[in-house]
Amino acid sequence: MSSSTPQVITCKAAVAWRAGEPLVMEEVQVSPPQPLEIRIKVVCTSLCRSDLSAWETQNIFPRIFGHEASGIVESVGQGVTEFKQGDHVLTVFIGECTTCRQCKSGKSNTCQVLGLERKGLMHSDQRTRFFVNGKPVYHYCAVSSFSEYTVVHSGCAVKVSPNVPLEKICLLSCGVAAGLGAAWNVAAVSKGSTVVIFGLGTVGLSVAQGAKLRGASRIIGVDNNPEKCEKAKAFGIAEVINPNSCKEPVVQVIKRITDGGADFSFECIGDTDMITTALQSCCDGWGLTVTLGVPKVKPEMSAHYGLLLMGRTLKGSLFGGWKPKSDLPSLVEKYVNKEIQIDDYITHDLPFEDINRAFSLMKEGKCLRCVIHMPR
Structure with a gap:
């Protein structure tokens, strides 16, 4: 840790001033880290669909989006012992305090102290660390990585080896x-x-x-984007269904080709109507549906009670159930040991100044992950 007291940093950030409008590259002032916080020099950040959805639909502006990121600790606030200047880190949009009821339960990763941040302010004091010409700029998902520097609670970062490529592992955020x-x-x-x-x-x-x-014998993909259907085959999905090309409802297709429904179904779109479709696509008795997507509109869902009465289960999944500090290091190790794949999800590498192109590519369905590289 540097012996000098951290000062305000002026740097570039991509600021969203209004919903759906292009991000504007602005000079922002980034405050020093407060107690239990760290300030990070962002090295790489990738665009996630939830960034896109929030940019299109939310009403908290001006704002700095971005939450899948990797970087290097620039300075630490009072009371931080886990990190020091120069540490390589991954940011995480949910933290792990390790002491609340949820963290200690062993059953959940929804920390009561550092859970989902919804107001665009820091967990610790409900204030922002970003300013443009004295005007406050709001955070996103406790990270705000579309900035050359950002401040996060120390519970929302995970230390990684300096030998691991930051431009790849940011996708594990x-x-x-x-x-x-x-x-x-x-x-x-x-x-x-x-x-x-x-x-x-x-x-x-x-x-x-x-x-x-995990040994699944049959993996079926469903998407109405022909480009994504083609890419899916490279990831081991041998059977792909495009609902726009079906002569019958996709549920009927799945039930017919699986002899009554799949063992497991996953809704990864963020469409609450699709949750019902996924639930219907499971088999009676033990079929399990997991929903991962974040809906842009219509957050309420409905389903006939008979689907559950017949033994199906519906579960929600936040960050895959991982406790970030406890579990992410093992995922990074699996990547290093080539037990899991990350590189193939990166379809574009873009400089920071082209961040609006990343939004366009995702909106048009022409990318998986765009990794945005910050100036060195």
């Missing part, structure tokens, strides 16, 4: 980890099972990777 965990932790996909995945973006394809590694 959300998408890839969320998909793997949904298959492993939440669903506990069993050997020889049949799996159907709705939505073949990064999360859906990570579910496929997780299911395959």
